[in-house]
Amino acid sequence: MTEKRNIVIKIGSALLANQDLLTPRFGFLQRLLEDVMRLRSQGYQVILCSSGSVALGLRMVGETPETAGVSDKQAAAACGMPLLLNAYKQVGHEYGIEIAQVLLTLGDFEDHRRFLNTRNTVHRLLEADIVPIINENDSITTEEIRVGDNDRLAAKVAQMVGAQDLVILTGVDGLYDRNPDDPEAQFVPEVTDVSDYMEATKGKSTLGTGGMATKLQAANMAQEAGCTTWIAQGEVDRPLSAVLSGERRSTKIIAHENPLSGWDSWIANRLQMAGSVVVKDTVFDTMAERKRAVRREDIISMDGDFTRGDVLHIYDKQGVERARGLSDFTSEEIRVLVSNPEAEAEKLLGYRTKGEIIRGANLVPLETRHLLWDAPAAIAEEATGLGG
Numbered sequence: 416m417t418e419k420r421n422i423v424i425k426i427g428s429a430l431l432a433n434q435d436l437l438t439p440r441f442g443f444l445q446r447l448l449e450d451v452m453r454l455r456s457q458g459y460q461v462i463l464c465s466s467g468s469v470a471l472g473l474r475m476v477g478e479t480p481e482t483a484g485v486s487d488k489q490a491a492a493a494c495g496m497p498l499l500l501n502a503y504k505q506v507g508h509e510y511g512i513e514i515a516q517v518l519l520t521l522g523d524f525e526d527h528r529r530f531l532n533t534r535n536t537v538h539r540l541l542e543a544d545i546v547p548i549i550n551e552n553d554s555i556t557t558e559e560i561r562v563g564d565n566d567r568l569a570a571k572v573a574q575m576v577g578a579q580d581l582v583i584l585t586g587v588d589g590l591y592d593r594n595p596d597d598p599e600a601q602f603v604p605e606v607t608d609v610s611d612y613m614e615a616t617k618g619k620s621t622l623g624t625g626g627m628a629t630k631l632q633a634a635n636m637a638q639e640a641g642c643t644t645w646i647a648q649g650e651v652d653r654p655l656s657a658v659l660s661g662e663r664r665s666t667k668i669i670a671h672e673n674p675l676s677g678w679d680s681w682i683a684n685r686l687q688m689a690g691s692v693v694v695k696d697t698v699f700d701t702m703a704e705r706k707r708a709v710r711r712e713d714i715i716s717m718d719g720d721f722t723r724g725d726v727l728h729i730y731d732k733q734g735v736e737r738a739r740g741l742s743d744f745t746s747e748e749i750r751v752l753v754s755n756p757e758a759e760a761e762k763l764l765g766y767r768t769k770g771e772i773i774r775g776a777n778l779v780p781l782e783t784r785h786l787l788w789d790a791p792a793a794i795a796e797e798a799t800g801l802g803g
């Protein structure tokens with residue numbers, strides 16, 4: 416490999432923490448980091464997205480996975496993070512790997528300035544040949560501002576650093592077309608359209624947060640950004656290199672051939688919905704050419720309180736989400752513009768404006784390949800009125 420290739424590796428809690436004792440699994444870390452060393456010698460720049468802080472900290476706060484509530488887990492994460500990093504540091508030393516910790520929250524992805532700032536930090540670490548170990552800052556995040564699971568966190572990181580590969584290491588060897596306990600279940604080696612398997616993947620792991628469904632959502636985000644995802648068993652020798660070389664089976668979710676640009680992918684893959692609008696069908700006729708803005712007269716209804724620069728989800732009258740785009744106005748301004756269709760925008764807002772709610776360049780059509788959010792109930796029922 417001549418060019419450096421960025422690879423993100425997501426490691427689930429069950430691999431890192433002993434299920435009964437809730438202590439670090441050094442044997443696993445050794446196999447992992449030995450293989451990270453191998454990948455680095457092949458020209459990969461490795462970024463780890465590691466879970467495990469909550470699981471490793473639970474005992475210190477006197478809890479178990481079954482008993483812990485939200486604030487127990489937040490405290491446990493604060494206790495477990497140094498234990499986790501210390502384990503990586505010690506084992507990494509054996510293989511000549513320097514590590515660094517980066518703790519993120521949802522806002523570091525969703526706010527574009529913070530997104531770029533975080534990206535610079537990760538790139539700087541890679542430049543210095545250091546392996547960034549990324550986790551969500553669980554101690555300070557609350558439900559509303561969480562990514563919530565490290566599968567999607569890892570996909571967001573992959574998108575952020577322009578990674579070509581994302582390996583999600585877990586306790587199973589990949590995806591099955593139905594519950595793997597079912598004797599009829601078939602292993603799925605390769606996936607192009609993840610929506611084919613979303614139904615089959617309900618269910619959760621015991622120690623971590625995600626199940627197979629969040630892994631597929633993560634893979635969908637990654638593939639849109641041009642990154643291929645491997646879901647693979649972590650509990651083996653050479654857990655990474657044997658999968659990348661095809662020696663061991665795994666489920667490979669193939670990157671799209673025409674990935675979204677970095678800007679489009681940032682708009683389309685936001686996890687938090689600031690607001691939504693229902694628009695007339697004519698908006699969609701020419702949207703693919705990206706010249707058509709969403710104008711005030713296109714808006715049928717709107718939901719949410721948001722500010723300029725927030726990403727809106729754009730629905731058709733049937734309640735199907737068709738696009739996402741950056742709002743050029745606050746929700747209050749849009750309400751005023753839409754409720755007074757006859758009045759000039761300048762008179763209503765006090766400044767000159769073309770009244771383009773979302774500019775064409777900031778409007779990303781969602782093709783069928785994108786996993787959609789559920790339409791908010793209000794939209795599914797009936798698309799009228801300008802509720803708050």
Ligand code: GLU
Binds near residue numbers: 467470
């Ligand atoms: N951030 C959590 C932790 O470090 C894990 C989240 C997950 O497993 O997806 O424990």
